[in-house]
Amino acid sequence: MTTTTGRLRTATLRDHAELLALWTLxxxxxxxEPWRTHAAAWFAxxxxxxxxxxxxxxxxxxxxxxxxxxxLELGxxxxxxxxxxxxxLANVITLPGHRGRGYGTTLVRDVVDWARSIDADRVDLSATPEGHRLYAGLGFTVTSAPRMKFML
Structure with a gap:
């Protein structure tokens, strides 16, 4: 992996259109629609x-x-x-032309550091097979609890 050449920062409301475009990927x-309208309102x-x-x-x-x-989810x-x-942890994505530069690792570490700062107990995620190596390398483990959902 090469060194990160991008700049890490926290998104602002002005970034909503770029983030929605990334999330769409x-x-x-x-x-x-209607998810993009709901996602924009949720982000705001x-x-x-x-x-x-x-x-x-x-x-x-x-x-x-x-x-x-x-x-943060309270349970x-x-x-x-x-x-x-x-x-x-969700929606971890890097544009294809910028992959392999350590951006995913930087972003996940940022969220984990934030989780510690707000006194969370743990960080949970659902990973694609492509993401397993990244998350395992950062200390995430596969659990025995299968994920299930019920669509409303």
Whole structure:
């Protein structure tokens, strides 16, 4: 992996269009609406709430080329999450032409550091097979609990 040449910073409300364009790349054949409208409103709500969400970005040449999201989830305290404070890591993406420069690692470390700063118990994520190596290399482990969902 080469050295990161981009600049790490926290996203601002002005970045919403670039972030929505990056998030769209995460979903093959996703319809443009209604999710983009909801995502834009959600981002506007949480971008100014550093205790609830973290939006690190890597900027190169004046454009955002990589991003990730960390959101605080409050749950019932339990033996594996004593305070009930979990950070959900999501939407980790680097534009194809900028991969291999350590941006994903930088972004994940930023969210983990943020999770520590807000006194979270752990960081959870759902990984694609392509992402497993990155996350395992940073200390994430596969759990025995299968992920399930119910669509409403």
């Amino acid at each position: 995460l979903f093959d054949d996703a319809p443009p 709500r949480f971008v100014g709430s550093p205790g609830e969400a973290r939006f690190p970005v890597i900027e190169s040449g004046g454009a955002i080329v990589a991003t990730a999201i960390g959101t 019932v305290p339990n033996p594996f999450c004593a305070k009930g404070r979990t950070v959900r």
